[in-house]
Structure formats: C-alpha cells, structure tokens
Amino acid sequence: MEQINFRVSKDERRVIDLLAKIKGISISELAKETVLKDIASVRVELAFDLLKQGKIGRKQTWLISGLSASEFLVEWTKRGAEEKIPDGLVEWELDVAKNLDLGRYMRPSSGKK
Amino acid sequence: MKTLPCDCMLLLIDTCFWNHCNELSGANIWDFRSILSKFRWGYTSAVLDEIKHYKLDRYVPVDQALLMPVTQAELLGLQKRDALFSSFDLADQTLIAAAVREQALILTDDTPLQLECMGLNVPALKLPVFMLRLIKDGLAEKPVFSRSLRFWEENGRYRKVDLKRWKKELQFLQ
Numbered sequence A: 001m002e003q004i005n006f007r008v009s010k011d012e013r014r015v016i017d018l019l020a021k022i023k024g025i026s027i028s029e030l031a032k033e034t035v036l037k038d039i040a041s042v043r044v045e046l047a048f049d050l051l052k053q054g055k056i057g058r059k060q061t062w063l064i065s066g067l068s069a070s071e072f073l074v075e076w077t078k079r080g081a082e083e084k085i086p087d088g089l090v091e092w093e094l095d096v097a098k099n100l101d102l103g104r105y106m107r108p109s110s111g112k113k
Numbered sequence B: 001m002k003t004l005p006c007d008c009m010l011l012l013i014d015t016c017f018w019n020h021c022n023e024l025s026g027a028n029i030w031d032f033r034s035i036l037s038k039f040r041w042g043y044t045s046a047v048l049d050e051i052k053h054y055k056l057d058r059y060v061p062v063d064q065a066l067l068m069p070v071t072q073a074e075l076l077g078l079q080k081r082d083a084l085f086s087s088f089d090l091a092d093q094t095l096i097a098a099a100v101r102e103q104a105l106i107l108t109d110d111t112p113l114q115l116e117c118m119g120l121n122v123p124a125l126k127l128p129v130f131m132l133r134l135i136k137d138g139l140a141e142k143p144v145f146s147r148s149l150r151f152w153e154e155n156g157r158y159r160k161v162d163l164k165r166w167k168k169e170l171q172f173l174q
Helices: A010-023 A027-052 A058-065 A069-079 A089-099 B015-026 B045-053 B072-081 B083-087 B090-102 B111-119 B127-136 B142-155 B160-172
Strands: B011-013 B041-043 B105-107
Touching (some): A027 A058, A058 A069, A089 B160, B011 B090, B072 B083, B083 B111, B090 B111
Parallel strands (some): B011 B041
C-alpha cells in the first residue's frame, strides 16, 4: 500500500471532520473513498481520450481505465479505439518477422526446423 | 515455475499479447497454448504480477514459463542508455531488460513498447505478425489467420490499414 499526504485549509479541515463524523468513518477513509469514487467515474473517459490524442498506447489505456481484461476489449471495440502508430513501425516489424530464425526460440525436443 | 535462465533464445510475452490470445481462444479461433510448449518462453515477475492482477493466469500456463530475473543495475543501465526507458512501467522495463540480456524476442501488442524495442534493436512482434511467421514455419494455418483477421476487423482490434497490410502478407505465404 502507498500513502498520499495533502494539505487543506482550516475551513476545509472543519468540513472534512464534520463529514467523516456524520458518516462514522475516519478522515483518511473519507478522503480515500471520495477520491477513488471520483476517479472511477472519469478514468475510462480519460484513458481513451489520452489514447485518441496519441499520448499513450494500448497498455497504458488499459491501466488508466481500471477495467478488467475482457471489459477493456469490449470498451475498445465500443469506442472504435485505435493506437497511433508511427510510419515505419509496421514495415520494421514485418522485416523482423521475415529475418527471424524462429527455430532458435524453440525447445530442442520440439522438432524445430 | 522454472527460474533458471536457459542456453537458447526465448520468447518474452507481455500482458496485452496474452489478453489478445485469450480473446482469440475464447472466440474458438486459435489457441496459442497449443503450440506454446514448442517454444522456450517466459516473463519477469512484474509481468506475472500483471497477469495475475488481470486474472489472465486462468488462461496463461504460468507454471510452464521461465521466470527471468532482472537486476536493478540492468534497469539503471538502460535508464542511462535511453531517456524514454524510465517512462515505461516496471513490467515493460523488466521485459526489455531481460530481452536485451537474453537476446529474446518480445511478443507485445502495445505500440509504445514495440517502438522502444525498435529503438533498442530488440525484436518485437505483435500477435498478427507473429502468427504470419508461424504460418511461414508451418506452425499455424492460413484459414485460421483469415478467421482471426475477420474477428479483429469486426472488433476493431487493430487499425484497418494494418489488417489490410497483413492480409496482403498472407497472400504471399505458400
């Protein structure tokens, strides 16, 4: 677990104390609950916005979205999401594949070519 | 789980790649696990944590993998060598570091990781291109790849332009 510290004004502190008391939870529990609730509602939108802007790739989008493996794929399809791929990467990859000796990655007993 | 590094080269597989394999398998199109035992393959403990976090260990045969250790010195060395390296999460950083040391092939469906590999001269393939290569080596069948392409197109898994390019590559294969 990680810890986050932040400063608040005296007035803000009074409000937080009061809310925590009313809810019957500690200040840290209240802060955590409030922050995570807010983040949960915006993180999927934020993740796919950043992807659209080309600022992040597939994996970071998944991470920020907070979705499960299958939920993420469903959301990807629903939104028509796409990664920004620089020119040249696809051809580089095909060249790598063509020049690869796949047999070198195989187990000796697997009847490699 | 095996922890000793092996003599020959290996495949290092990332979480995005596994997620897409799991999806294809769930759609009854192709199951990567059917040929996985032919390869030496592995991951790092940070990747394993991700696989477990996303509950992909229901699909990934984690006990058959080689667990590749990565030292702090290896990570620091790559951070000095490449400014962008630090922007990757621990799973990606350790995967790259292990690949550099082991001369491994990274299988990833994450473009930023693949770009970093390109910069560091580490071979890295996405699932469709890896499948194309498997077809060339007689380890996968063309109709299976055609079905995969249709599935990816219907689900928008990859860009249309890339799907078209891969389809063209498929036609060149015997």
